[in-house]
């Protein structure tokens with residue numbers, strides 16, 4: 001497994017842990033309401049688990065396991081995928097903290113960063129989706 | 135494919151079918167308090183459980199003696215995930231329609247079990263994510 005995949009996948013595990021923790025707090029609060037602000041954790045819960053856990057895990061495994069190139073760097077443009085990794089995580093954190101710093105532009109900017117990240121990733125890996133022989 | 139993986143995947147498929155059935159009920163406006171259950175049958179019971187099963191099977195070896203880490207810990211993940219999710223699927227809609235101490239306790243218990251399933255998964259898989 002390449003180093004960049006280790007980063008993607010371990011980060012996805014951290015988000016899994018954080019997302020489950022927040023989900024558990026929200027669920028417990030539905031059983032025994034103890035603090036109304038707990039609902040502000042919902043955007044972070046969703047962002048951590050949908051983007052941080054599932055999307056990020058998929059990106060790490062895809063970068064690791066898709067067919068490699070015969071000539072040139074075997075996994076394609078690594079710098080591009082590294083920047084997708086950094087931009088994705090910046091976007092996730094921005095969306096997650098927005099309810100606590102009430103700056104609405106954080107959510108929009110975070111979503112734009114997440115989109116840019118996925119576009120970069122798709123662009124970098126597009127050619128690796130191929131029949132092995134080619 | 136190890137037994138644990140088959141169990142994870144087949145259980146995940148059952149949740150997938152249940153979620154789709156629940157989706158039909160939701161489209162008939164049977165009850166809106168079922169929406170969170172519907173979402174989590176899909177993302178947790180189906181997708182996350184499927185991922186847990188495939189990761190256990192396919193990720194790099196932990197060691198030669200314990201290629202897949204501690205099997206018991208992964209069975210613990212399986213048990214807590216599913217008991218936790220089923221408890222939620224029962225108690226959450228009931229709590230929404232007729233709140234009671236019992237359903238409250240069940241939801242807290244369900245939250246703890248689901249959280250433990252994630253912790254056990256990460257604990258048993260973290261070291262398997264490594265550079266070759």
Ligand code: HEM
Pocket residue numbers: 020022023024025026027028030042045046049050169170173174177178182244245248249
């Ligand atoms: C495994 C991946 C998971 C994903 C992708 C996920 C995603 C989501 C999404 C999209 C929502 C918004 C839907 C809604 O408002 O009902 C949500 C809500 C929620 N999630 Fe999760 N979730 C996951 C796991 C969990 C776990 C493990 C727990 C509990 C331990 C949990 C507890 C909650 C609660 C309590 C809500 C609020 C439900 C409500 O609106 O009343 N989630 N989650």
